[in-house]
Amino acid sequence: MGQKRNLTFPEAHLIRLIRERHPNGAKALYSMYSSSLYGVISRIVIDEAVSEDVLQDCFIRIWHNFHSYDENKGRLYTWMSNIARNLAIDQRRSKDFRNSHRHQKLSDFNEEFYEDEVCSLQVDIRFLRSYTQRLPDKERAIIDLIYYQGYTHAEVAEVLQIPLGTIKTRAVRAIKRLRIYYSTEVLAKAS
Structure with a gap:
């Protein structure tokens, strides 16, 4: 064959x-x-x-x-x-x-890259992994639960015993930080 x-x-x-x-x-x-x-x-x-x-x-x-x-x-x-x-x-x-x-942590995620994958795809995955690690602990924990473990905002509030509004505020702040990290990297590479 x-x-x-x-x-x-x-x-x-x-x-x-x-x-x-x-x-x-x-x-x-x-x-x-x-x-x-x-x-x-x-x-x-x-x-x-x-x-x-x-x-x-x-x-x-x-x-x-x-x-x-x-x-x-x-x-x-x-x-x-x-x-x-x-x-x-x-x-x-x-x-x-x-x-x-429900107890798998962000740090447990191992990235696998395949030789035949699109190069920019690897950059996207590495970006998320590396810059999520740079977030403050309180924000990283929320991003971990929401985006990597599939929790809702309400479930995160219950697990972390933090008011729902605080969870939403920290999640938004973390996403803004990730955007800034990414923009800074893109500008640095462009220069």
Whole structure:
């Protein structure tokens, strides 16, 4: 049996193929992003079989809702990773996962990079990992619970025994800090 060929295209070409509903667009989309999106999902869901099911649902949702993607608002991977993350969080919040795997810390997440992945994808993941570590402890704990473990703001308030308004304020402050860190890095690289 021959080797299976992975399809890869520049992002603009891939977007055009998907919009045209071309079969190579679907194949390339999966070939280029399945490993990375699986990584996003598996860090939230943990269970391998369920993560694979969520990944399949993710690609179906991406394909059927591609009309809502606007390349002027962000990169394709960012849009898709948000879909993957939201589906994983929905799965985690389901009755089966409600009370399991809630004690994994941000520091337990190991990043895996694959040689055939898009280079800018690695930058995005490394950015999140490294700059989240730079947040003050109180903000990092909230980001960890909300974005990596799938807690709601109300659940974070209950777990940390802090008023809900304080949780929301700290989460917004942390996101603003991350934006500043990212902007500073982009400007430094541009000079």
